[in-house]
Amino acid sequence: MRAAAPPEFSGQVERWGPFLSAIVVLALWELLSRTGAISPMFFPPPSSIAVVLWRMLLAGDLLVDLGITIARVIAGFILGAGLAVLLGLVMGTSPRLGAQLDPWVAALHPTPKIAVLPLILVIFGIGEASKIMLAALGSFFPMLINTVAGVRQIPSIYFEVADSYGAGRLQMFRRVVVPGSLPLVMAGARISANVALMLTIAAELVAAQRGLGQVIWFAWQTLRIEEVYAGLFITSLLGITFAFVLERFTRWVMPWRLEARNGAR
Amino acid sequence: MKIECQQLSKVYEGANGPLSSLEDITFSTADREFIGIVGPSGCGKTTLLKLIAGLQEPTSGRVIMTGAPAGDRPRSAMVFQDHGLFPWMTVLDNVAFGLQMHGVERQERRDRAREFVDRVGLSHFADSYPGQLSVGMGQRVGIIRAFVTDPPLLLMDEPFGALDSQTRLVLQEELLRIWGEYPKVVIFVTHDIDEAIRLSDRILVMTGRPGRILEEVPIPLERPRTLTRRKPAEVGEIKWHIWGLLEEQVRESLWVAD
Numbered sequence: 001m002r003a004a005a006p007p008e009f010s011g012q013v014e015r016w017g018p019f020l021s022a023i024v025v026l027a028l029w030e031l032l033s034r035t036g037a038i039s040p041m042f043f044p045p046p047s048s049i050a051v052v053l054w055r056m057l058l059a060g061d062l063l064v065d066l067g068i069t070i071a072r073v074i075a076g077f078i079l080g081a082g083l084a085v086l087l088g089l090v091m092g093t094s095p096r097l098g099a100q101l102d103p104w105v106a107a108l109h110p111t112p113k114i115a116v117l118p119l120i121l122v123i124f125g126i127g128e129a130s131k132i133m134l135a136a137l138g139s140f141f142p143m144l145i146n147t148v149a150g151v152r153q154i155p156s157i158y159f160e161v162a163d164s165y166g167a168g169r170l171q172m173f174r175r176v177v178v179p180g181s182l183p184l185v186m187a188g189a190r191i192s193a194n195v196a197l198m199l200t201i202a203a204e205l206v207a208a209q210r211g212l213g214q215v216i217w218f219a220w221q222t223l224r225i226e227e228v229y230a231g232l233f234i235t236s237l238l239g240i241t242f243a244f245v246l247e248r249f250t251r252w253v254m255p256w257r258l259e260a261r262n263g264a265r
Numbered sequence: 266m267k268i269e270c271q272q273l274s275k276v277y278e279g280a281n282g283p284l285s286s287l288e289d290i291t292f293s294t295a296d297r298e299f300i301g302i303v304g305p306s307g308c309g310k311t312t313l314l315k316l317i318a319g320l321q322e323p324t325s326g327r328v329i330m331t332g333a334p335a336g337d338r339p340r341s342a343m344v345f346q347d348h349g350l351f352p353w354m355t356v357l358d359n360v361a362f363g364l365q366m367h368g369v370e371r372q373e374r375r376d377r378a379r380e381f382v383d384r385v386g387l388s389h390f391a392d393s394y395p396g397q398l399s400v401g402m403g404q405r406v407g408i409i410r411a412f413v414t415d416p417p418l419l420l421m422d423e424p425f426g427a428l429d430s431q432t433r434l435v436l437q438e439e440l441l442r443i444w445g446e447y448p449k450v451v452i453f454v455t456h457d458i459d460e461a462i463r464l465s466d467r468i469l470v471m472t473g474r475p476g477r478i479l480e481e482v483p484i485p486l487e488r489p490r491t492l493t494r495r496k497p498a499e500v501g502e503i504k505w506h507i508w509g510l511l512e513e514q515v516r517e518s519l520w521v522a523d
Contacts, residue, residue, distance in 0.1 A: 161349040164318055165363040165414070166339060175362070179353035256353050256394040 044226050052226035053233060062215065066234060069200060069212040072128070073242070076135020077196040081189060083136075084143035088185075091144075092151025093177055105148075109141040113195075114202050121207060131203045131211075138199040139192035146188025150181030183257065186250040193242045201235060212238070266332045266417035268317065268450055269293040273326035274475075275312050285475035286312045290326070292469060292478060297448040301461035301484075303511065304471030305518035310454040313476070314420045317452065318343055334417055339367060341418040346426050348407035350395040356406050357382060357391045363414035381409040385439065401432040405439070412443055419444075421453045425460065437463055438491065445489055458507050462500060463490065470510045473518035479510055 026046045032038045033045040056062040091098045117134055124130040154176065162176050204213025212235050219227030251257070273290040276283050286309040294300055302310055315321040317328050318341050333340050342363060350359045357378050364374035382391050385405045395403055404424055411419055425433045437460060444451060455461050461468050468482040482503060486496065 157345060157347065157349045158351060160320065161343075161345060161351070162362075162366075164320055164341075164343040165366045167366050171366060175354075176351070179351070182353070254353070256396060 041225065044229065049226045049229045049233070052224075053230035056227065056230055062230075062234065065210050065212055065215050066238070068210045069204065069235075070238065072131045072200045072204075072211065073135055073193070073196045073238075076132045076200060077139045077193055079132065080136030080139030080196065081143040081192045084140045084188075084192070085147050085185060088144045088147025089151060089173075089177060089181070092148045092181065093173070098148065105141065105144060109145065113138045113199055117203055117207065126207060131200055131208060134203050135196040135200045138195040142191040142195060143185075143188040146184045146191070147181060150184030150188070151177055153184065154180035182254055186246070186254065189250075190243060190246050193246055194239065197235075197239055197242060266330060266334070266450060267294055267296055268418060268452075269329040269331070270313075270317065271326050271329065273313070273316055273323045273328065275309065275316060275321070276324045287316070287323075288475040288477050290476070290478060292481065294450050294452075295466075296332070297450060299444070299451045299464055299466045300453065301465030301468040302452065302454045302471060303456065303458055303461050303468060303507065304476060305473045305511065305515040306456075307518060308471045308473050308514075309476035310471065311422050314343065314422050314452065314454060317341070317418075318420050330418070332417075339363065339414050339416045341420055342411035342414050342416040344404075344407050344411045344419070344421040344424045346423045348395075348400075348403040348424075350403055350406055350410075352395050355392050355394060356387060356398070359395065359406055360410045360413055363410060367414065378413055381413045382406075384443070385409055401428055401436060404428065404436060408436070408440060408443070412447055415447060415449075417449050419449050419451045421451060423454055423456065426456065433457075433460070440464070441488075441490060458504055458511070461507075462486075462504060468507065470507055471514075473514045479514070482507055 029038075029043065030045045030047060033040045033043050053062075087101075091101055113134065116137065117130075120130045120133050120137075124133050158176050158180060159172065162172050167175065200211070201213040201216075204211035205217045208214045212231055216228055216231035216235070219225075219231060270290050270292055273287055274285070275287040276285050278284075290313060292300075302313070304310055312321065316323045319328075320343075330340060350356075351362070354362065357375060360382055361369075361374040361378035364377060369377070379388075379391060382388060385408075387402060387405060390398060390402065395406070398406065404427075408424065411421075425436055428436065441464065451464075453461070453464055462484055465484050468484060470479045470482060471477065472479050484500075484503065486500065
């Protein structure tokens with residue numbers, strides 16, 4: 001950091017710096033593309049991408065595709081990550097079950113989930129279910145691994161304290177296991193949401209009628225390069241939005257984290 | 266209430282065979298007595314507290330409590346070395362935790378918890394989280410969390426071990442003050458001989474592993490005790506006497522691998 005800069009100035013830089021650098025990069029891109037220094041075939045100028053994006057939005061189809069993708073990601077995420085949290089809490093608290101299931105997780109987790117798509121298409125057909133199941137499968141493992149780790153890293157002192165005050169199994173679960181594992185559970189949720197989006201788009205690229213993945217794929221097949229970029233832009237915006245919402249949610253469910261950071265020690 | 270420990274022993278199954286942690290611990294307390302326990306590291310002091318609290322089962326021997334109050338009051342509460350406050354609960358919820366576990370209704374437990382929070386001057390921090398507190402404030406909360414359930418027996422496991430010496434003095438005095446208002450049997454484990462003398466009616470000096478009681482040392486200091494009150498000359502002698510007992514134990518325990 002610039003030690004010499006006055007505090008207001010460095011604050012301004014932190015706030016506007018990212019926008020500034022984005023504008024510089026876009027302007028450079030525009031310039032290079034317009035002058036032909038880079039091929040507008042592959043890198044059309046941002047302004048023409050923006051025009052195409054605007055037209056797509058006005059036509060309304062893009063919003064429908066966006067809505068379809070969002071619905072698939074959320075359904076897959078809730079299904080996969082939800083089941084994973086439940087199973088993870090049980091695996092984390094029960095050493096016996098944990099020992100039984102750990103090898104399965106270790107074996108199945110590294111499999112690239114997109115490779116399972118053909119099998120999922122066979123089992124669940126080419127309808128909505130297959131996309132949702134793939135996203136659920138992808139969401140499941142990061143969430144499961146984080147939840148199990150989250151429970152196991154809870155310092156034993158908290159169990160002893162709760163035990164010494166006569167906490168029963170249910171109270172122990174609600175007041176110690178769940179909040180104690182929450183930091184890693186929420187970190188898992190962020191990874192899972194990202195994987196769910198990635199797999200949904202991937203499935204849409206090859207096996208869907210609608211959705212952002214299909215928008216991008218169709219644009220490529222018809223060689224409308226601006227539309228490819230427009231689809232990519234909306235997709236990355238969606239990813240950022242998911243991350244932002246989860247970040248807000250994390251702060252809301254773990255107020256102590258934030259307070260501890262800003263606390264007057 | 267009185268507590269009687271009869272020939273308590275605890276043997277752990279270690280990786281290299283059985284490991285005797287405590288051996289033949291026998292002592293009893295008078296009503297409202299403050300017992301200090303000093304001994305070298307690893308002599309099973311914490312284990313002893315856990316046996317008395319019923320958190321662990323002794324290998325042999327037993328703990329008898331007579332005159333325990335009826336009703337929903339817990340028989341004992343424990344104060345831990347690093348306060349053990351739940352980071353995800355506010356100060357008030359932490360203090361009310363014991364009450365909640367004993368089924369006290371929400372409004373009542375919050376009222377009772379707040380009363381204690383006010384009493385130790387932490388009113389402004391009632392809705393803070395433990396991460397915002399200093400170590401000394403945290404241990405204050407840890408202590409009132411135990412007092413608020415008003416158990417007849419309080420078990421304290423080196424509660425001031427992590428504090429600087431000045432904070433430690435303040436909290437010792439505060440503990441004595443609250444204890445004066447809510448008298449109960451206290452069993453207080455510490456490394457600090459001065460602290461044990463300042464607080465206790467009687468000190469149990471323990472040997473290194475396996476922990477046995479080497480000697481019981483009564484402390485003939487009047488109550489209420491304050492820091493400023495002059496101590497009679499014999500206190501100095503008691504200190505050196507206890508150190509004399511401990512020194513050899515400590516030296517030996519340095520050579521015993523954990």
